[in-house]
Amino acid sequence: MKSGNCKREPGPGPQLRATASGQGRLLVLAALFSLWLLAACAPSQPADPPSDVPMPEATPTAAGPREPLTVTFVDVGQGDAAWLRTPDGYNIVIDGGPVQAGSSLLQYLQDNGVSSVDLMVLTHPHDDHSGGLDTILRNVPVKEVLENGQRNPGPADDVFVSLRESNDITDTIGRAGQTLNWGCCVSATLLHPADISDPDINGNSLVLKVSYGAMDFLFTGDIGKAAEESLVASLAGSDPPVMPAEVLKVAHHGSNGSSESGFLEAVQPRVAVISVGAHNRYRHPGAAALTRLSATGADIYRTDQSGSIAVTTDGATYTLAFPDAPATPTTTPAPANP
Numbered sequence: 255m256k257s258g259n260c261k262r263e264p265g266p267g268p269q270l271r272a273t274a275s276g277q278g279r280l281l282v283l284a285a286l287f288s289l290w291l292l293a294a295c296a297p298s299q300p301a302d303p304p305s306d307v308p309m310p311e312a313t314p315t316a317a318g319p320r321e322p323l324t325v326t327f328v329d330v331g332q333g334d335a336a337w338l339r340t341p342d343g344y345n346i347v348i349d350g351g352p353v354q355a356g357s358s359l360l361q362y363l364q365d366n367g368v369s370s371v372d373l374m375v376l377t378h379p380h381d382d383h384s385g386g387l388d389t390i391l392r393n394v395p396v397k398e399v400l401e402n403g404q405r406n407p408g409p410a411d412d413v414f415v416s417l418r419e420s421n422d423i424t425d426t427i428g429r430a431g432q433t434l435n436w437g438c439c440v441s442a443t444l445l446h447p448a449d450i451s452d453p454d455i456n457g458n459s460l461v462l463k464v465s466y467g468a469m470d471f472l473f474t475g476d477i478g479k480a481a482e483e484s485l486v487a488s489l490a491g492s493d494p495p496v497m498p499a500e501v502l503k504v505a506h507h508g509s510n511g512s513s514e515s516g517f518l519e520a521v522q523p524r525v526a527v528i529s530v531g532a533h534n535r536y537r538h539p540g541a542a543a544l545t546r547l548s549a550t551g552a553d554i555y556r557t558d559q560s561g562s563i564a565v566t567t568d569g570a571t572y573t574l575a576f577p578d579a580p581a582t583p584t585t586t587p588a589p590a591n592p
């Protein structure tokens with residue numbers, strides 16, 4: 255197990271969103287949050303102006319957020335899948351790996367007590383992201399789907415659409431600039447795409463920054479160099495900085511066509527997770543991408559080497575765990591001499 259803290263100069267600030275109807279309570283929340291951050295590790299930030307995104311009913315404790323957010327990058331072979339469990343107990347699945355990984359992903363979720371999925375995110379409609387989601391849709395109640403709206407006719411995407419429609423699941427089309435609030439203190443900001451205009455399906459992947467306190471996770475789908483450059487350009491100079499993230503889900507399984515230096519310099523990851531299958535035919539991750547990732551100083555973890563990778567955070571510090579790793583043998587003490 256490895257741990258770290260969120261100290262960073264300059265540091266990303268938390269993003270508080272307020273609604274007109276709940277502003278009084280949220281001002282208190284903002285004040286408590288700021289006090290907590292002063293005591294923790296990030297500079298306090300004023301609350302953002304009211305937005306039209308409703309804040310779910312939740313009552314933070316006076317001590318601020320302390321319950322953990324766990325993000326598990328589930329080993330699905332060559333593909334992406336992540337399971338988030340928020341402090342309020344929401345279960346969120348971002349991509350589901352290929353169809354052949356669906357049963358193992360389902361088993362993993364059920365073994366961890368997941369009986370329903372609050373939000374299923376499909377970053378883009380390629381089989382190595384949507385295939386396993388079909389198994390989840392068949393076996394677990396799913397309350398809402400977030401996707402980019404692009405279609406890719408074929409077995410995996412066709413089944414995904416069919417199951418979503420037959421189960422009458424709310425379908426949200428994500429676009430850059432939208433913010434989602436998941437309970438008391440976790441939010442997700444959509445950074446990409448502004449529209450579905452890239453002729454490469456990968457380039458239209460949803461990019462989400464999930465924030466909890468001073469911890470940020472950046473999910474990049476399979477975006478490539480063009481989308482990375484577009485992100486850096488559109489977010490350059492934002493105040494507070496939008497791009498930095500402690501944990502980066504490396505784009506496109508570590509392809510050499512992604513993870514360009516300029517993008518990585520903007521993200522400044524502490525932990526870089528590559529979701530990739532062993533001996534895959536695409537030769538992911540690429541040597542050049544690995545070199546660029548190493549240059550950031552981030553700790554690099556790969557699902558083909560470590561199995562599933564879990565990052566747990568209280569919003570100020572984080573720990574890493576590897577749920578698939580063989581349990582460390584426990585040493586049984588020898589019986590005391592009579």
Ligand SMILES: [Zn+2]
Pocket residue numbers: 333334380382383476506507
């Ligand atoms: Zn992929």
